[in-house]
Amino acid sequence: MLHKEKRNVIVGQSGGPTAAINSSLAGVYRTARDRGYKKVYGMIHGIQGFMEGRYVDLSEHITNGLDSELLKRTPSAYLGSCRYKLPEIHEDEELYKKIFKMLDDLEIDCFIYIGGNDSMDTIKKLSDYAIVTGSEIRFVGCPKTIDNDLALTDHTPGFGSAAKYIGTSVKEIIRDGWSLETEHGQVVVVEIMGRNAGWLTGSSALSKGEDCDGPDAIYLPELPFDVDAFVEKVKGLLAEKSSVVVCVSEGIRTEEGKYVCELDNYNDYVDAFGHKQLTGTARYLCSLLSKEIGCKTRAIELSTLQRAASHCASRVDILEAYEVGGAAMKAADEGDSGKMVVMKRLSDDPYQMGTEVKDVHKIANDERLVPREWITEDGTYVTNEFITYVRPLIQGDVAPVMVDGIPRHLYKPGFQELL
């Protein structure tokens, strides 16, 4: 069934970028080469760009070991990403025919897609269509998302680096708060990404240690957010200390299901998947606190900084992303299709991780949330079990390659124009 002679591979990146998604790309490329594939194509802006005929020969981009190392240290999606959802096969079979014709023309054996929930839907549909039509192209997904919300995998590449940045930055914010005394106290509200899953927001607790008490309260999107109880909680904290730092998920909702940021919003963009751009949660809460309590407040959104901070990447994360890219390529090479590579934790201490492949039908469109028992009973912090789970994923550093005092990223002349 497999081709005797190996032909070509195509790889794409999809969904929100991370600090580790390019390390997976480097891993896919390396393993494809090691396993004897001729060409490794990269889709520009994922499946969406590919359908417009946009792709590159990756050998022009990863020309040597230094390029590969720079790629691992380059944030965002090197090839460009997309948020495109394929229609159901029965809705537009012509589109599928077109895609497969293009793949056949490029003599593709393996199609690797690096992405999150929405991206695994693409792998599912394309591999389904391959079965229906008897195509021998293998479609394998490589997990990626800072949100850490993919089902069946212990965690996702990209999460560890974002968690490390959040733990580091929140610790610096907390320390900054010690500096100035304010008459009625001051409250910093830090807004962290993660619409439905609180993995990143909970990771702010990584700042806690012998030299830092960590945030004073943490609110995850898994539990309904009670605005009045929040104000009371902060009042109580201010009675004890003059500088309070609270971390909240961008996606916290009231009991009625209304996003807190919608209580005071100025921006109502909706992305291609119908997701509203969430922003302004911290600002709304700060405005409320200064009104209700009269304290000084400051809203800090970690915004895209938290997903792009390659300069603060976790070594474990970057290396795992590379391995998982290689594992996806290996799986496709060995005949798997309609599968995603998942990470399986073999041990917490010492931390050991292995990979497996799972049926993508069991993964796509399914979100993994922080379990209730990893959130404290009063819903304002994460437990030690949560920390024990995350801590190994932020270990070690990836020294940036500094040029003139600033981290260098992989860049090939003329490439930006392709994006």
Next chain:
Amino acid sequence: MLHKEKRNVIVGQSGGPTAAINSSLAGVYRTARDRGYKKVYGMIHGIQGFMEGRYVDLSEHITNGLDSELLKRTPSAYLGSCRYKLPEIHEDEELYKKIFKMLDDLEIDCFIYIGGNDSMDTIKKLSDYAIVTGSEIRFVGCPKTIDNDLALTDHTPGFGSAAKYIGTSVKEIIRDGWSLETEHGQVVVVEIMGRNAGWLTGSSALSKGEDCDGPDAIYLPELPFDVDAFVEKVKGLLAEKSSVVVCVSEGIRTEEGKYVCELDNYNDYVDAFGHKQLTGTARYLCSLLSKEIGCKTRAIELSTLQRAASHCASRVDILEAYEVGGAAMKAADEGDSGKMVVMKRLSDDPYQMGTEVKDVHKIANDERLVPREWITEDGTYVTNEFITYVRPLIQGDVAPVMVDGIPRHLYKPGFQELL
């Protein structure tokens, strides 16, 4: 005139914290010890806390070389800071009598104050009062501010680390913007600190290099901000590229002198010096752009992250801060008073820096702005001269001491309670 036998030193931190202010504290301590002073006291929350009798013996905090190294890597003001302006001597001489009585009781020979413009005013007034009363206590200022707006000094410790963080983060934000295509283009507006001086905002251009075009436009507070021209500029940029990143100072004002953030503000705190809390400039501009152009927008405030990011500190900056602390102590030891240490650039390439002492009367309350000729004629970028000036200040890294994946800061049990 000088005491034959050296007695004690007191040091305080004042104004907004930085990533380097503690390195200066370490430098003061080390030089005071090396020069034979008995005790080195630290004021808790600067002169304001000291007047309440709050101070510590620093030898309990810097007990060995490792403590000193951790202190250099600890953001925010270790001793706590204040924004307190002393009254004029004739307005409240009793207060001055009280302060000098306290200093005499502690057998202080040298009073070192690490701070910015407002803090040098304290040095000026106390040294004036010493002259008036014949006190032999020497008062010397040690410059500190991320804003880089102190007169007579080539630059200020704290600026280099903030500039490095800004260059690094803006580069990551720009790269992040390459990732996703948006139908009508996307604009990120990054809001950077610096009320009147654009040194930090201009430093976003450090992101420019062989692998990055830098921000698409930069607006400093030195020039009036024309809202309509800004919208036209962005329109023009979006006609050429789909992802636009613009950096603006928090302090940009219209021709009429109105802060842009006041065109849409939700918060009107005023600090002890009558400075309004500036925030919301980027948000206002994003809201305007999405209304006028229909593009996707994202506002990012670097907020306190930019002044607290020890994890991304400049080695040149941290070492210079240490040296300048030592130089302030040396000056006081050798009899200077009413002086501030300034930095004098001996050479750009190779970069060489020396210190001098200058009369604090020439410095206090005087702001050094970005010269007009270092801003492009159309007012939307900084020139190469600006970059040549800043580049040496961001060189080299200070590896954080990582514990459990997160940078360790100096912390002594029970100390936080003193703040």
